[in-house]
Amino acid sequence: MSEQFSGTKEVSEKLAFNLEDLNIYLEKKDINIGNILNYEQFKGGQSNPTYLLTSENNKYVLRRKPPGKLLKSAHAVDREYKVLTSLQNTEVPTPKTIHLCEDESVIGTIFYIMEFCDGNIFWDPFASEIDKGRRSLVFDQLNQGISLLHIQDIKTLELEDFGKTGNYIERQVSRWTKQYFDSETEKIDSMHKLIEWLPKRIPKQKYVSIVHGDYRLDNVVFDNNDNNIAILDWELSTIGDPLADFGYHCLLWHIGKIDNDVAKGLGIPNEDEYLNKYLSRTKMQLDSDWEFYIIFSLFKVAGICQGILGRVRDGTAASEFALQMGKRAIEYANLGWEKAKNIS
Incomplete structure (x- = not known):
């Protein structure tokens, strides 16, 4: 890869x-x-x-x-x-x-x-091309990067006009619902169910920060010693709910089915450890809404994938990889709905 x-x-x-x-x-x-x-x-x-x-x-x-x-x-x-x-x-x-x-x-x-920031980009979600010890450092740098972003004061940065400060998830659900329908190539039943389910379950927004919108390992370049990083691809960035942004980042543990044993074998934190490190660094508190943030994030990534498939349809993205990514919309929507229907 x-x-x-x-x-x-x-x-x-x-x-x-x-x-x-x-x-x-x-x-x-x-x-x-x-x-x-x-x-x-x-x-x-x-x-x-x-x-x-x-x-x-x-x-x-x-x-x-x-x-x-x-x-x-x-x-x-x-x-x-x-x-x-x-x-x-x-x-x-x-x-x-x-x-x-x-x-x-x-x-x-x-x-x-x-x-130009020269360095390494790890395209495999688990950075499988490096050893366990180095992988642990990479994931710590990854956690620190998003933590530093989410503690920035938008007023100090004069970014109050970069997005609306409230109702982030409501607006995101609306945006990705519209993108999904604009890009729909075939009906995904689970996506339609999530579109109906999500607006009824949105938790109250507790924090406001800059959100990256697509923070993941392959959107970060690491220097040759993995001691410094540069965060790339800010297309989806706005003002919003940092916990939702971090939930999207943590989809790796769900899509990759990384339980405690798998995480230990890879040399990376399990999801709870990674989340707690983020909460410690940002001084944020999380109540009982973590599962919602994961479901919402699965819906969002399904919308992103469907958008790529729509671009294939429209002729503005033609690579085989784009086609594969688009087809994952069904997988992510199904996983999101499986989690949602188990919440009373």
Whole structure:
């Protein structure tokens, strides 16, 4: 899997752009990163096309909206740029931003440029390519990264307008319900049942923070010693409920069926240990709603997968991996409904 998604490849014809136009624009805007000599496309990721730029001085990353028909509010690279820029002077580990271009005439869609963080991305959810001792350190860094994000003060960062502060899950249920129906290729009965069940069970929101929206192992790059990380892919970030964001992050233990014995064998915390470490770091409290957050997160990831399948249908995502991910919508919706129907 690592070879399939790590590194770069030749830019696909559909996602190519004119390098001369980019260089003329950067010079005109006095963006001092040097003349871009060549560019390649990163293999990983199915949402916003991402490129490695090699200039005469250094390497950088360009991230853009994909061309073609898009769902409303999707692929919001301008929002990614805003939150990344706001977090630059905090302890939250993120790449440094350089420039946002909203002029679609330059390369065909809006884009931003940020620093290139060299290191390792573990595409396997359990980081199976490394040993147990190293894996334990990786999961601790992963826990610390999301904990640091969730304790940031949105007022200090001037991000009060980055999203609404209340009713996060209600809004998320509405959003992913709409995306599901916009992208539906066949009826998933369990998804329809979750759409009816979820709004009746939403707990009161206790905390407000920046939420990443898709925090998982393969959206984090680790330095070669696993001591420092950089969190990537902020497309779904907003203001919301940090416990819901952390619940989504913890789907690994449910989808991967990681019980205590499996966790011990892998050298990672079990779910309770991982959750308690997060609660200790953030000073948050959790009552009896953890199972709801997991069910909601399964619904959300099913909606994401269905959105990918919808893009395959519409011709804006054509890889075999995208098709496989889309088909997982049924699996995740079924698992969510199995858990939901057992709650009285």
